[in-house]
Amino acid sequence: MCEEHSGIGRRAVFVTGAAAALTLGSVSFASAAGRSEGRETRTVRGTLPTGxxxxxxxxVEVPSGVHEIKVAYTYDRPPVPAGTAGNALDIGIFDERGTELGGQGFRGWSGGARTEFFLRADxxxxxxxxxxxxxxxxHIALGPYTVAPQGLSYEITITLAYGEQGDAVEPEYPPARAxxxxxxxxRGDCHLHSWYSDGRRTPAQIGALARAAGLDFINTSEHNTHAAHAHWADVAGDDLLVxxxxxVTTRNGHVLALGTEPGTFVDWRYRARDNRFGRFARRIRRAGGLVVPAHPHATCIGCNWKFGFxxxxxxxxxxxxxTPDDEVALLDWDGMxxxxxxxxxxxxxPAMGNSDAHRDPDVVGLPQTVVLADDLTREAIQDGIRAGRSYVAESSRVSLSFRASGGRGEHAGIGERLKTDRDTPVTVRLEVTGAPRCTIRFVTDQGVLFTSAPLPVSGEGAAEWHTTPAYAAYxxxxxxHETAAGPLPGALAAFTNPIFLGR
Incomplete structure (x- = not known):
């Protein structure tokens, strides 16, 4: 075993096309070139300061003849004053093709979910x-997510195994149609994590939970890696579109790349100030996906969305x-x-809702987006989401039917426009099942203009409200749900995208 020390003192600062990054001194295995068997290990230690x-x-200089790379790392977690962030260090790796932003060198990322990893052909x-x-x-990529005032001391152990490379595995992907x-x-849940990032469930376990929750489709969304794409084919079926x-987990918020082509990688190494997000939003769309900012008002470090909409x-x-941050997100969306x-x-x-489930007791399908689509295909579901033909419900027990109609037989549903004159009387009707003791509210560009009495314990009921396009633009x-006391409304059981009124 050979040991090396590295730190801020041995650095070359460069720009990757986004934020400044730091490259430390190389770890060399060059003397081992030509070996046909055995293992060799190098250990690197260093300290990163705050900032x-x-x-x-x-x-890492990798010689010829290597069939496996294994990396393990540790770092210190000293006590910090109350209200101060402690140490958190993410990790991943890029191969010999380099670390260029959006380039081809990406080979994996586990964030802070694992202390070691390996790669080989098979x-x-x-x-x-x-x-x-x-x-x-x-290049081993370290992401000092937060650094304590004392600094962050780390140790990385790199082991190369020599020998003949195994046979590469041909990836198999789930079909784009159920x-x-x-x-x-x-019904679908488009924000889920398996053990291919920081979740604790296998794809098979998630598939079983999705079916139990009454879902028709799901979307995989691992943090900063597409490595799971080839592991969902066995989960999909006639009854479940995967x-x-x-x-995409940046330092200024997270965004879902929803329904991209298999094998699509979207880079995350930039902040809002770097003016790079538009490039990768276009990357998502070119790969057939939707761009969906996630939990825009979440309170965790780096989770709050700062790239605009x-x-x-x-x-x-x-x-x-x-939770309260969802209430803030709802009000912010209504302002938009x-x-x-x-x-x-x-x-x-349009708005949507997803579970972001990682592990027990997280509930897959709480909430779920219910989409009116022409069929159970990737493109049809995406079309419905993009058009706003959807509502969000806390479970498959809750079903809504929401319509607006005019005086001459005109009608429109969720995400559509009722094309009537400004002063034409409009009737808005919501029919509900599966929501015992919940109240119905109709919200317009003026705010909440109608609140019903609580629904019966059966959870079934309906409400009508009359307006005009001049009075309510949508x-x-x-x-x-019921609230114990005070002026604030209870938690959501469901909500719809709007129906727009007028020409």
């Missing part, structure tokens, strides 16, 4: 991509069990609806 760059790269640790181990300069019921309402994506195809307003009607109403951002519906 370190977002990404620190450790170059297999890899979940979150990492199997494939050839080629000669050249590889059986479906033609044009119908389909779409593929990524949760100009590139968004939809926004995740409700994430997991309903008001801005859209002020500017003509033609360009608005109407959306909410189902709210």
């Amino acid at each position: 370190s760059p977002d990404f620190v790269y450790v170059p 297999d890899a640790t979940p979150g990492y991509l199997p494939g050839p181990v080629r000669e050249g300069t590889w 059986k479906g019921r033609g044009r119908a309402w389909y 779409m593929l994506g990524e949760e 100009g590139e968004a195809d939809a926004v995740e307003v409700w994430n997991g069990p309903y 609806l008001v801005a859209s009607v002020r500017e003509g109403g033609g360009d608005w951002i 109407v959306r519906a909410e189902l709210r």
Whole structure:
């Protein structure tokens, strides 16, 4: 075993096309070139101060004849004053093709979920991509997520195994179509994590939970890696459409790449100030995906969305069990609806909801987005989400039917426009099942203009409200649980995208 020390003192700062990054001194195995068997290990130690760059790269000179790379790491976690962030260090790896932003060198990322990983031609640790181990300069990528005032001391152990490379595994991906019921309402959860990032469930376990929750489709969304894409084919079936994506986890917020082509990698190594997000939003769309900012008002470090919504195809307003940050996200989204009607109403951002489930006791399908789609295919589901033909419900027990009608037989549903004159009387009707003791609220660009009495314990009921396009530019519906006391509304049981009124 050979040991090396590295730190800020041995550095070359460079720009990757986004934020400044730090490259440390190389770890060399060059003397081992030509070996045909055995293992060799190098250990690197160093300390990162507060204010370190977002990404620190450790170059590793990999000689020929290697069939496996294994990396293990540890770092210190000293006590810190109350209210001060302690140490958290993420890790991943890029191969000999380099670390260029959006380049081809990405080989895996586990964030802070694992303390070691390996790669070889026929297999890899979940979150990492199997494939050839080629000669050249590889880079271990460190992400000092937060650094304590005392600094962050780390140790990395790199082991190369020599020998003949195994046979590469041909990836198999889930189909882009399930059986479906033609044009119908389909239920889905598009924000889920397996053990291929920081979740604790296998794809098979998630598939079983999705079916138990009454879901018709799901979308995979591992943090900063597409390594799971080839592990969902056995989960999909006639009754469950599995779409593929990524949760692009930047230091200024997270965004779902929803329903991209298999094998699509979307880079995350930039902040809002770097002016790079538009490039990768276009990357998502070119790969057939939707751009969906996730939990925009979440309170965890780096989770709050700071890139704006100009590139968004939809926004995740409700994430997991309903909490105050979801309420803030709902109000913020409603403000965006008001801005859209002020500017003509033609360009608005639909809302959706997902579970973000990682492990027990996280509930898959709490909440779920219910989409009116022409069939149970990736493109049809995406079309429904993009058009806003959807509502969000806390479970498959809750079903809504929401319509607006005019005096001459005109009618429109969720995400549509009722094209009537400004003063034409309009009737808005919501029918509900599965929501005992919940109240119905109709929300417009003026705010909440109607609140019903609580529904009976059967959970079934309906409410009607009368208005005109001159009085309400749009109407959306909410189902709210009972609240114990005070002026604040209860938690959501469901809500719809709007119906727009007027020409």
